[in-house]
Amino acid sequence: MYDLKQLPNQKPDEHVVMFLRRQWFAWAAIIVAFAFMIAVPTGIAIFFWDRVGVWLQHPIFGPIIMMFASMYVLCLWLFSFLEFTDYYLDTWVITNDRIINIEQKGLFNRVASELHLAAVQDVTSEVYGMVGTFFDFGDVYVQTAAEHERFEFKSIDHPEKVKEIINKMVEEYKETHAKNIVAAMADGTKTI
Amino acid sequence: MPFDITNLAIPMWTFLGAYGLFLAVFSLYSLFNLYHLVRFGTASTGLYAVTALFAGGTVLLVGATVFLLAPYDWSASISVSDLLRQTASTKQFFPGK
Numbered sequence: 001m002y003d004l005k006q007l008p009n010q011k012p013d014e015h016v017v018m019f020l021r022r023q024w025f026a027w028a029a030i031i032v033a034f035a036f037m038i039a040v041p042t043g044i045a046i047f048f049w050d051r052v053g054v055w056l057q058h059p060i061f062g063p064i065i066m067m068f069a070s071m072y073v074l075c076l077w078l079f080s081f082l083e084f085t086d087y088y089l090d091t092w093v094i095t096n097d098r099i100i101n102i103e104q105k106g107l108f109n110r111v112a113s114e115l116h117l118a119a120v121q122d123v124t125s126e127v128y129g130m131v132g133t134f135f136d137f138g139d140v141y142v143q144t145a146a147e148h149e150r151f152e153f154k155s156i157d158h159p160e161k162v163k164e165i166i167n168k169m170v171e172e173y174k175e176t177h178a179k180n181i182v183a184a185m186a187d188g189t190k191t192i
Numbered sequence: 193m194p195f196d197i198t199n200l201a202i203p204m205w206t207f208l209g210a211y212g213l214f215l216a217v218f219s220l221y222s223l224f225n226l227y228h229l230v231r232f233g234t235a236s237t238g239l240y241a242v243t244a245l246f247a248g249g250t251v252l253l254v255g256a257t258v259f260l261l262a263p264y265d266w267s268a269s270i271s272v273s274d275l276l277r278q279t280a281s282t283k284q285f286f287p288g289k
Contacts, residue, residue, distance in 0.1 A: 019234070060275065063204065063264040067211050070257040074218055077253060078225075081246050085225050088242070089232055102232070107224065110232065 011097055017169060018094040018162065022155045023137040026087045034080040038073065082107060092153050094162075096169060099142060101151055115151055117173040119144045123166045125159035142166060201269040208266060215254070222250060 007016070045052045056062045089104035099115045120142055127138035140153040140162050156162060226243060233239045 059265060059268060060204070060270050063261055063266070064207060066257070066260050066264075067207060070253070070260075071211070071214055074214075074250075074253055074257075077246075077249060078218060078221055082221070082225055084242065085229055088229065088239070091234065104228075104232075107221075107228065 007093065007095065007100070010095075014095050014097045016093060016095050018092075018165060020092040020094070020153060020156050020162065022087060022090060023135070023157045025131075025135070025137065026155060027084060030080050030083045030087070034076055037076055041069075041072070090154075092151075092156070094166060094169065096173065099151060099166070113151075115142065115144055117170050118177065119146075120166070120170045121145055123163045123170075125163040127159060136160075140166070197272055200272045202272070203269045204264070204266045208261075222246070 007014070055065055086104050086106070089102065089110070091100075091102045093100040093102075096117075098117060099120075101111075101113050101115070103111045105111060122143040124141045124143070125138060126141070127133055127136070132138050136159075137155055137157050138159040140156060140159045142151040142153075144150060153159070153162065226246070229239060229243060
């Protein structure tokens with residue numbers, strides 16, 4: 001289990017600035033879909049209860065219908081939980097030293113990558129659509145020095161604010177780094 | 193004696209076997225999913241709450257199924273000829289018609 005106070009390969013002076021997940025719409029959609037897929041067959045069964053009740057009392061069809069109903073509900077329950085896991089394990093951690101991107105792809109694939117703040121060249125935020133504008137969520141893209149490499153923060157809350165924080169962290173990192181180099185050169189421990 | 197499919201009788205417990213197989217696959221996926229959450233999730237109250245909710249919900253759903261399936265007679269057999277006769281008669285499935 002990850003502990004935000006003890007990140008993998010954490011430097012002594014490194015601390016977590018932001019911990020991000022996709023916005024609440026992602027898990028709300030899972031709950032709504034689950035409720036809908038339970039409510040529709042339940043509603044149909046209640047509406048036609050005079051017939052469904054007779055089927056359920058039948059010594060052969062009754063247990064078979066009951067078993068299929070149970071399998072349907074358990075499958076929905078499991079798939080909802082799998083979707084939630086996919087949502088829950090997609091995380092982005094911004095520290096004062098790097099950006100860590102952990103992405104769960106299905107149940108068996110997992111990608112973890114990290115980007116040093118020194119490599120950040122450009123940060124872009126994007127809010128799309130009426131819902132995104134109203135609830136203030138969207139994407140943030142972090143372009144690195146490598147030509148095709150970029151980090152994507154997908155459907156996160158307050159993308160503009162996140163962009164500003166990343167830019168601020170990058171500036172602070174570069175300033176501190178430059179000061180350290182100047183100090184090292186003044187000490188004579190580093191030369192050009 | 194020539195083979196006649198209408199003479200076949202399928203014991204009801206074979207359906208329970210199929211259901212048991214489904215539960216085994218369900219348990220495997222559930223455990224693997226729980227392992228993923230516990231192994232790679234970030235330690236938080238939310239994670240513990242969701243894990244407990246899933247485990248509790250699963251126990252409740254399986255328990256309710258056992259409770260609802262228990263009253264049926266699982267030692268009975270389905271005779272194909274009876275089944276064909278019963279499905280041919282729509283009266284018992286569509287009362288009022």
